[in-house]
Structure formats: C-alpha cells, structure tokens
Amino acid sequence: MKQRIGIGIIGFGTVGCGVVKILIDQAELIRRRVGIPLEIVGIADQDITSDRGIALDRGILTTDVKRLIDNPQTDIVVELIGGLEPAKQFIVAALTKGKPLVTANKALLAVHGEEIYATAQQYGVDIGFEASVGGGMPIIRTLREGLAGEKVHTIYGIINGTANYILTKMNEEEVPFQEVVAEAQRAGFAEADPSTDIEGLDSAHKLAILINLAFGTPVNLGDVYTEGVTSITSLDLEAAREFGYTIKLLGIAKWSCGDARLPQGQIEARVHPTMIPNHSPLAQVNGVFNAIHLVGESVGDIMVYGRGAGSLPTGSAVVGDLIDIARNLVTKACVRVPHCSFQPDAREMLRLKPMAELCCAYYLRFTVQDTPGILSQLAGILGDHDISIASVLQRGRERGGKVPVVMITHEATEHNIQAAIQKIEGNLSERTMIIRIESQ
C-alpha cells in the first residue's frame, strides 16, 4: 500500500497559494481522513522567486512543468494556470502519463472538455474539477454522485461572483454601472479586464460544464446565447423592485421531459440578466456569493450556496478533489465515477433549442418621446406580434421630453419580441432594454 500521495502543482498564483496553504495547514486533518498524508512534491510556476508568505522547502519549486509531471513521485497533477494554452498541453501530458488530474480551468473544460475527458478515459485516470464551478460550493460532486439517480431537468445558476457583486451594489446603493465596476476592481472583486465576467462568457463556460454533467450532452459554447450585465441600469433595477422582482445574471439550462415548449431530446442553454421573483431563493444571494438552484424530477428543489471564487474557497474544492482521487488511488478504484457523470458510451447529443423559439415573459423598457398616443402605438405593435401586456409602469413625465415606459408581458416567443422591438425601434432614438423573466 502507498505510504503517501505526491501532489504536483502547476501554477502558484491565487488559487495555487490557497491549495498549498490548505495542504500544509490541514495536513493532520487530511491524514486523519485519508489514512496517509498528501505531500506536495513539486510546484511549477514561471515565477519561483516572489515571496508568497508560505513557508516551504524552496527545492520543490521549479519552472520546468515537464519535469514536475514526469517526476515519479508526482501521483496527482494539479493544473491552476487557467486559459487554453499551455494549460491544455500540460493536462494532456499528465493524463497520457497515466497521472490523475485536478483542475479549476472552466474555460478549458468548456471548450476542449470532450477531448480531455476522452483522453482521461483512454488512459484510465480521474479528473477532478469541483473548483471549476462555484469555487468551494459542492456542485460538481452533487451532480456526478449525489444526484446520479435524479433527472435534473432545470438549472438556474448565479455562477459569476463579479457580475453578482456589481448587480448587488447597483441595486443596494443605486450607483451607476461604470462606477461599481471601478469600485469592484479596487476591492479586488473584478479583474483589470472584467469583460469575461461582466459579458457573461465565464458564466457560459460554467453552464456548459454543468449541462454536460446533468444532462449528459456536450454543448457547443458558440451556440449558447450569452448576454452580460453591461446594459443594466439603475432604472431597470428600480422598476424590477416595483414589480416584486430582482435582476440576476443567471446561467439557465432546461432539459425537456417532452412537453410542447421543449420537445424530447432538446435542451435550453442561455446566460442573460434575468428577472426572478423576490421570494425565490436565488433572489437572496448577494455580493460575491454564488448559488445554483437545481430542480430534479424526484428531489424537487435543491440549492447550494457559497463563495464562488477566492484563494482559499477555490483551494478547498481542489483539496476535496485531491482527497477523492487519493482515496481512489489507495483503493485502486480509478474512474470509479465517469468523468462526465454518464458512461462515455451512454452520452447523447441533445439539440439546443434555437433562442428564437424561447418562450417566456419579458420586461421591456422603452425610451419614448412623451407624445399623446405613444402608449397606444407601442401596445398596438406588440399586439400585432401576439404579445400581450401584463403590467405597465410610466412615470416622471417631462412635457415633450423622453420618458421610460416599462412593460411586463405575458409569455411570448423571443422571435416575436425581437420582431416587435425592431419595428418599434424604427421610431425611437434609444435602444429598448429587454430582460427575460423566470418565475421559477
């Protein structure tokens, strides 16, 4: 039997430091749980001189990733550099050497997941990627294991802490978007270039991973409708409140049981600002917190909630995966759980429903010249497109000036909404704000 499990870490940045710190600080706790110690045998980074404030034998630091992977003492490889390359080549090198892997790299898994899972399968090694979605909150393990007997048909996720922080601040303090972004950057909650977070791409990466685990189908990231939070204004947040809703950037996925709206074999997958009722559990999730609300056929509603990012929370998920794989190495139970929750030969290619066929209620905010008959014109065009109005809010009129007119529609198709808006916008000088509503 093995006397210890050797860990080789590629990337000694924010998450890498968190992993190293936990492996050192909780070494005794981990040994008490696994039975044998997890020992860091190597850390590879381009920068091996900066002081990270962690006491360790500097001899284990290296700039040579290949040597770290090839080291016979490295039992598990941890990839924490992020991005597509060279992360992918390091991961493939580890897997083809028969070394199990733990990664937090959502972009890579969303884009090249199929190839990576197939390589891991071919070489009979495990991949842990709990840290790729929702930091320390237990969502990957819950989908791959706890809910393995469950038809999870709906996923609603607040899976980007930066976007959620920005919307929370805008909502609580009525500060405009650009100001909140600048503040989030100063506070360390947003990157210098926050576009991946605020434009929804990061959420789309994570959603693609969740769909693969829950529905057993890969999705082509380019086909997932992705809209960020950059157009949301305080006006929209305020109007939402008036109607009893909160606006959140959600990753949404649905798997049909074959009803008329979502035929058998089809799925929905989309990322966009979403109005949800104030009483829904996700509406209470504020600041940098992430949460995922799942609905399963048997289990009903489940929510997991936690810190979606950060050195130690993400590090904790990595260490949980290391322990999982260590237990597999000790019991020689590699690939005990299929990488994508479904057996490789039992996955299917489900069709992504085109966005134009989406059917839901909508929030529409028009900016109109305040002239007599304008409301009747708007309502007329909407009516012509089979869109019926549930509520209207018009206020703060300035004689002859521009005023916002806010409407909540009954259920309509995206195709009809877009066609109506296009027709209406011919007469307006400003873009119309469209926010989709999920009643949950």
Place this chain on the structure above:
Amino acid sequence: MKQRIGIGIIGFGTVGCGVVKILIDQAELIRRRVGIPLEIVGIADQDITSDRGIALDRGILTTDVKRLIDNPQTDIVVELIGGLEPAKQFIVAALTKGKPLVTANKALLAVHGEEIYATAQQYGVDIGFEASVGGGMPIIRTLREGLAGEKVHTIYGIINGTANYILTKMNEEEVPFQEVVAEAQRAGFAEADPSTDIEGLDSAHKLAILINLAFGTPVNLGDVYTEGVTSITSLDLEAAREFGYTIKLLGIAKWSCGDARLPQGQIEARVHPTMIPNHSPLAQVNGVFNAIHLVGESVGDIMVYGRGAGSLPTGSAVVGDLIDIARNLVTKACVRVPHCSFQPDAREMLRLKPMAELCCAYYLRFTVQDTPGILSQLAGILGDHDISIASVLQRGRERGGKVPVVMITHEATEHNIQAAIQKIEGNLSERTMIIRIESQ
C-alpha cells in the same frame, strides 16, 4: 464483472415507495450512469398486500426479512423501517453477511452509530446514510467527501421540516401554535404524534450525525441540550421581527480552534429555537424546507437547501447512495471513504461544553404586573448577574394588568441568565421566555 446490482429493500412505506418508484422510473438514466442496471430483487414489509400504485412483479414481495438479506442476489440492503428495533438487528444481519447497506434511519445512527460503523468496518462494507439528514439535499456526501480537507468549525441547521413549517406559518399568519400543529397534521406535514419533531429530538439525532462527520467525534445524545418549539408564541415572533430577527429551530454545533470561549478539544452541540438576523441565509428558509449552513476555515460559508422529507426527495438520496455503493462494488473499492469521514483509528472523543458555560446574546420575555419600578427591578437583578441590556421593548400596557417586557441582552453566560431568571421568577406568575441569539 457484475452484470447487474441486486437491491433488497426492507420497508415498503413512504420512503420505500419513493425508492422503488425512482429505481423503476429512472432505470435507464441509472444504467447510463453506472454502466450496469440496479435491479430490485426483493422488498420486505409486514404488509405485502396493499396497493401502493406501483406496477411490480409481486413475487419479489416478502414478509421474511431474513430471506431477503440472505438471498445471494441481494448485493445491497436498504433499511427503511426506521426506529431502533428491529431495524438494528436487520442492519447488523446485513453487515455481518458482508452486504453493504443504505439507510435513512437517523434515530438509530444517532443512538447506535458507533456500533454500526464498527461492524461495517469489521466486515469491510459500506453504509450510505445521505437520506438520514435533510432528505434529498447533499449534506452527508459534502461533509464526507467534498469538504474532507476542510476544518468545518460551525454548523447551523434547519433540519426538521415540521418544526420549520410550524414556525413559518405562525410567523406569516399569526396563528397560535396548537392551531398550526393541527393544520400541519391535516396537511400531512406533521405526524399524528408530532413530539419527536416539535420537541427537537429529531433535530438532535441529525445534529449528532453531522457532528460525527464534521468533527470526527461521537456525541452522547443525552448530553446535547434539546429544546423544541412548543413554547414559542406569536408575541415572540412579532418581537423578533421588531428587532430585525427571525426565530428558527436550529441544530447548532461548533468546534473550537482554541479561543477563550471554546477551548481546544471542546465542542458545542445544542438544539433550540434561535433568533437569527433577517439577512442571514437561513432566515429565508421557510415552510417544510431544510437548510444547513456550514462555516469552514478555508471555504468560508456554504449552505445547502432542499426538501428535508417526503417520499421522492428522501428516496432520491437513497438512490444516490445505492449508485455510490454500486460504483464501489463494480470497482471493488469498498470502504473507499471511511464511514464517519475520519479513519476509525483517527477519531477522537471531544468534550461537550456544558450548557451552563454557553456565552451568547439572549432574548428574554418577562410577563410582569404593570407597576411602577418593575423595569428597574428587572434590570437591577440582571445587572447583579453581569447581564447588560442592549434593547428593551415594552408596549400595550393595561393599567394594573400583565404586560410583556422584552429585552435583548449583550453576551452573557447561560449560567448567569438562568440564575437571574430564577431570582426574577420568584416574583412573577408566568414563566419567562428565553431565546438564544446567534448573529452568524
């Protein structure tokens, strides 16, 4: 390699029906995940004639539990009859036959867990008990696996759906306790004899299981302070609201890192109505829903939320465990994860801090004769016991009648509170209501 995993189920009641239904309805999904089918080979119950509305081969029904366990086709035994005996003897019979077990029996695990885990260890078989706490929500797996590298030092749990339903209804509709209980019984949310739920014992059972997994120590159930919700009145819920709090029945456990209040090697474990701030995540958990808020040294705050009871949600957790164990049988990785999260030889006996030493803020509701100087008398006695008052609420006075006086104290010890109340109550005709406050 095995061609299928045979499941033998003891108990064909509410949860048993849920398990059978899921195994039948999701057979294809389960096969796609495990690689081979899970097949029900036997169901034992005293009643094998009633129609449960599930189409199955009646030949697999039996009243003979021993035959079901001994059947060589039974690979995994599921115990769903609840209670201490004969459940315990069935479980021990299965384990000593080398058959892995799945159970939802929290009372049995809380009382005889040590013996059962030791037997399972001795015979090298797995026990799954995800269904014992929080129905379908993924808490056991999260503690045993996802957070295995985590020092979880605090657990706050709404772990009894009946009590939470009653408090929610009382709070929302201002209906008195007895009426809500009767309504909950009619709606099927409370048992004919609801005492285990409303007096806190069921929560204490579940808390003991969580402590074992999170802290690695058994607890003697008799030593866990347990107080139910039977004394809570609408007056208390209303006063809590005025102060910005919600009252929830919580199971609370803390594991010290060695601060003054909770010395190294000590834990807190208690079940009682608790005032928590309205903004805390658990305050939003209403009705029959359960939720557990964990705080870990690295991961920070995590919450899991879901339906804590019911045929299908609890059944889903049982099926998740069956798949877990099936995967272990397929890869011959039995006891891959230690039953209690810690290796049997690495567990320790932590000391339960005596309740008298608890230190927290308190809500006190006195019922006093409205005479001049009464507030000063109360405050004087509290002051004599080192208890300082943070807020007072006195309203609705009737000349010469009895009035409630509500106080929130700063942090005080339970010993001092009890001594002061005893002194004060010498002069009062009604009991004083004491509710502990957790600021989270």
